[in-house]
Amino acid sequence: MELSQAPEQRPTITPQLIMANMLLQLSSTELEQAIAQEMAENPALELLEVQRCPKCGLAMPDDYCPSCASPARARLGFQAEMENPARWEYRVDRTSFSEYDAADERDDLTSRLASNTTLADHLLHQLRLSLSSRDLQIATYLVESLDDHGFLCCDPDEVTSVFGVDRTRVENIVSGMQELDPVGIAARDVRECLLIQLEHLRHEGAEQPLAKAIIQDHWEALGRQPLAQTAKAVGATIDEARAAMQFIKNNLNPFPAHAHWASGHESPPQRTTIYPRPDIIIANSPASSNGGYEIELPEAQAYRLRVSASYLKAMEDLKANKTLSAEEGGGQWEAFLAKAQLFIKSIEQRWRTLHHLALCVVNYQRDFLAYGDRYLRPLTRAELAAMIGVHESTVSRAVANKYVQLPCGRIIPLARFFDSSTAVKEIIKELIAQESEPLSDREIAEGLAQRGHHIARRTVSKYRNALGILPASLRRRYRTVPTA
DNA sequence: CTATGGCACGGATT
DNA sequence: AATCCGTGCCATAG
Numbered sequence: 361m362e363l364s365q366a367p368e369q370r371p372t373i374t375p376q377l378i379m380a381n382m383l384l385q386l387s388s389t390e391l392e393q394a395i396a397q398e399m400a401e402n403p404a405l406e407l408l409e410v411q412r413c414p415k416c417g418l419a420m421p422d423d424y425c426p427s428c429a430s431p432a433r434a435r436l437g438f439q440a441e442m443e444n445p446a447r448w449e450y451r452v453d454r455t456s457f458s459e460y461d462a463a464d465e466r467d468d469l470t471s472r473l474a475s476n477t478t479l480a481d482h483l484l485h486q487l488r489l490s491l492s493s494r495d496l497q498i499a500t501y502l503v504e505s506l507d508d509h510g511f512l513c514c515d516p517d518e519v520t521s522v523f524g525v526d527r528t529r530v531e532n533i534v535s536g537m538q539e540l541d542p543v544g545i546a547a548r549d550v551r552e553c554l555l556i557q558l559e560h561l562r563h564e565g566a567e568q569p570l571a572k573a574i575i576q577d578h579w580e581a582l583g584r585q586p587l588a589q590t591a592k593a594v595g596a597t598i599d600e601a602r603a604a605m606q607f608i609k610n611n612l613n614p615f616p617a618h619a620h621w622a623s624g625h626e627s628p629p630q631r632t633t634i635y636p637r638p639d640i641i642i643a644n645s646p647a648s649s650n651g652g653y654e655i656e657l658p659e660a661q662a663y664r665l666r667v668s669a670s671y672l673k674a675m676e677d678l679k680a681n682k683t684l685s686a687e688e689g690g691g692q693w694e695a696f697l698a699k700a701q702l703f704i705k706s707i708e709q710r711w712r713t714l715h716h717l718a719l720c721v722v723n724y725q726r727d728f729l730a731y732g733d734r735y736l737r738p739l740t741r742a743e744l745a746a747m748i749g750v751h752e753s754t755v756s757r758a759v760a761n762k763y764v765q766l767p768c769g770r771i772i773p774l775a776r777f778f779d780s781s782t783a784v785k786e787i788i789k790e791l792i793a794q795e796s797e798p799l800s801d802r803e804i805a806e807g808l809a810q811r812g813h814h815i816a817r818r819t820v821s822k823y824r825n826a827l828g829i830l831p832a833s834l835r836r837r838y839r840t841v842p843t844a
Numbered sequence: 845c846t847a848t849g850g851c852a853c854g855g856a857t858t
Numbered sequence: 859a860a861t862c863c864g865t866g867c868c869a870t871a872g
Contacts, residue, residue, distance in 0.1 A: 741857070780864095821847090
């Protein structure tokens, strides 16, 4: 991607517009690269460092992460726990923990794309089988506050006060959750997670006492000291310690949530994927003036660019000494400066556009935010462009490759707001879940029309297939209504 | 005759 | 200009 192209020849289009357009359509990852490249090329540009959340990598303007904050309040205290294991993994082995590395370096988004249903659904499905309805409520809360890595990052005391139950009860539920399918889910950190898996293996007959000792007592130290020292501390030989480490690497997964645990599923009823870092966060904020929602652009806070003061000063000095003249490369200095200003302006334009667009969408899709997919109102990019008074291609660019985090914590593509099919699909699922006799596609289309969605019968057929629902005749026979 | 899937056209998106 | 998606028309299966 060339950001450093000379201003275009076309007279009607300004360099500003070209750069702004280009930056607007980049994903957050690409933007990061573009900024890095520009920083490397342009000495006049300065980037203020911003603290990042150790878990999701989002910028943290304050001491908490805007992404994890809802619904899970994640505090910075987590960082100390994460740091050492991460470093250790990096050092010890790049293969078995490569997933974490990849996520951390954000170079490969697809490795983080998950499977057919969300992890939360999978967990809740299991929980429903074993818990009373009251405990299920608590468990649901806990599941929803798991972070991207499947760790439990909420304070047990918070839960006890929210639900008004005593602490041991919550802890029982948590330890129950940790036995669920991705074993070690809902642990508080990597160390606890590994210990749980180790315990699980022990029940299955695979015991490794040394591994347990190492993880339990020397986990943090592993990253700092040579393995020999750890071996000595637990009273083992270096070879035994190596074997234990090998065992850990082969049998344990520090981030069970990343595993493709839904491998053996039948045809996917829905494809809910886990998406990477959000570009826009919509948070509940009853006090706010925007009708109860707050828009945050985490990346806008991460990339605080400005023209370097030292660059300006150096330029002034050179001018004062008359050493700087246009003939001998002085134009270079001016060019860098102009380019830096242009770049900054363009980036800011991106934030303005995204923010404006988000405000508008939130306002328009209020019901969707409050009540879910079913209530997504049809909206085309062209309509929105008219609403906010920009060209439709601008909206198109702004929507491309962006992700939004909803108040409920779901992260979805921004384009979803413009996809009329999601609402209809939801209603189709609903209709079929409620049907007593299998409804034909035509009858479904009628039902949809009654609810205000006028959809061709042919299209119903396509959606039904996309949802993995059999045709009416087959439903009659096999009763394979997907669990809603 | 009814319910569905295949193919192709036209409008929207990129 | 190239591509995706909803829809209409038609053939086929029951």
